[in-house]
Amino acid sequence: MGKDSITITNNATGNSEEFPLLSGTHGPSVIDIRQLYQKMGLFTFDPGFKSTASCESEVTFINGEEGILLYRGYPIEELAEKSNFLEVCYLILYGELPTREEYDNFVTIITHHTMVHEGFKDFIKGFRPNAHPMAVMVGMVGAMSSFYHDSTDVNNPKHQEISAHRLVAKMPTIAAMAYKYTQGQPFVYPRNDLSYAANFLNMMYSLPAEPYEIDPLHAKALDLILILHADHEQNASTSTVRLAGSSGANPFAAASAGIGCLWGAAHGGANEAVLVMLDQIGSVDQIPKFVAKAKDKNDPFRLMGFGHRVYKNYDPRARIIRKMAIEIIEKTEGKDPLLDIAMRLEEIALNDEYFIEKKLYPNVDFYSGIIYKAIGIPTDMFTVIFAMGRMAGWMAQWQEMISDPNRVIGRPRQNYVGAAKREYIAVDGR
Ligand code: CMC
Numbered sequence: 001m002g003k004d005s006i007t008i009t010n011n012a013t014g015n016s017e018e019f020p021l022l023s024g025t026h027g028p029s030v031i032d033i034r035q036l037y038q039k040m041g042l043f044t045f046d047p048g049f050k051s052t053a054s055c056e057s058e059v060t061f062i063n064g065e066e067g068i069l070l071y072r073g074y075p076i077e078e079l080a081e082k083s084n085f086l087e088v089c090y091l092i093l094y095g096e097l098p099t100r101e102e103y104d105n106f107v108t109i110i111t112h113h114t115m116v117h118e119g120f121k122d123f124i125k126g127f128r129p130n131a132h133p134m135a136v137m138v139g140m141v142g143a144m145s146s147f148y149h150d151s152t153d154v155n156n157p158k159h160q161e162i163s164a165h166r167l168v169a170k171m172p173t174i175a176a177m178a179y180k181y182t183q184g185q186p187f188v189y190p191r192n193d194l195s196y197a198a199n200f201l202n203m204m205y206s207l208p209a210e211p212y213e214i215d216p217l218h219a220k221a222l223d224l225i226l227i228l229h230a231d232h233e234q235n236a237s238t239s240t241v242r243l244a245g246s247s248g249a250n251p252f253a254a255a256s257a258g259i260g261c262l263w264g265a266a267h268g269g270a271n272e273a274v275l276v277m278l279d280q281i282g283s284v285d286q287i288p289k290f291v292a293k294a295k296d297k298n299d300p301f302r303l304m305g306f307g308h309r310v311y312k313n314y315d316p317r318a319r320i321i322r323k324m325a326i327e328i329i330e331k332t333e334g335k336d337p338l339l340d341i342a343m344r345l346e347e348i349a350l351n352d353e354y355f356i357e358k359k360l361y362p363n364v365d366f367y368s369g370i371i372y373k374a375i376g377i378p379t380d381m382f383t384v385i386f387a388m389g390r391m392a393g394w395m396a397q398w399q400e401m402i403s404d405p406n407r408v409i410g411r412p413r414q415n416y417v418g419a420a421k422r423e424y425i426a427v428d429g430r
Contacts, residue, residue, distance in 0.1 A: 064310035113169035114190035142256035164395035176203030231393025274369035305366025
């Protein structure tokens, strides 16, 4: 048996076969089972992909046990402290930190692609005025494939790049339009003199009757949140983007699929669910009751914003964003009582045996929800902002997948447990 291989034996038949063990830069080795079915007539069974590497990737590395997150090799802590969202987007999309010239050029490109086709204004009117903004995002981003059909040749590297630029650049504009539409307010055009985060805040809150004064701390907090959400390895929405794109579907369609997946409360929807939960808890004295509910095996209630599939130590993004949450809360005038509940809940859960034993720590969504609340972002826009941050990651992962010379359509198999083969009986004979 080779050192870099593993032997699988079928105890029922005695058949033994050797499979390669592949090593990456960091992280556990993977068993290359691509020939498993051909050699042994077996499938693997791993619903939820708890032990399955679905691809090779150079974008992001996570070590859940040690709480490590690297974008293209750079620790998230350093990027959060020293970089900014657009530089991080460049890093994620192109693999290296930009030179000054590359950075300036990238910022110019993104800034000059923030406007959307005027036809979007008519398109959005088809949505019900009370539509959830994530529903609008799924539709509008998917519709980009009709408005920007000139960059949908997935095998053309130039089209891949232009689509990525368009998606990163236009997400804030589309997101703010989704919000303005629900408010019955006029859409606000992007401003090229503002940073990515400040421009989004301006498009959200500015009115023809009254210009919006951007609080630099709010823009800084938003930029930080976007950095922390920019990529996260093969999470559910990224895997969705890869799978949707593996058929050759265009990047706008694949991104729209990713937004749909992100919406769920177990994923990006958790930041919204945190606020809904805090509202439900209502007051500090109710916290023990809800903590007890979360611990009760017969109660489906979970503490939203706690726990993570990969981080079983501490979510490194949570540590970074917690500092910002506290800074913002301290500077917020007329503090919302929900923020008191949040901070007390964090304290109680962190000291509770159940949460300690199961390694359930507050995750990034717990604190991002608190920051959004403190800076006045409406609850149903929380996941939209997550999507805005994640777009660079989705596009880098999509491009990596689509440019792989060995690309094949993603097509899992199954363990069929339905009815055995049987004969059709005509309706009167049943
Ligand atoms: N509150 C109470 N109990 C929990 C929680 C929670 N938030 N999360 C997990 N548990 C318990 C769970 O009941 C289970 O207990 P037992 O072993 O006794 O059956 C154990 O901890 C392990 O849970 P799991 O569901 O097997 O863990 P998972 O890795 O499949 O799920 C999770 C991870 C994030 C879906 C889950 O922790 C959860 O539902 N958290 C709340 C939603 C949330 O905050 N999601 C945001 C994730 S971070 C951002 C993102 O990725 O989008």
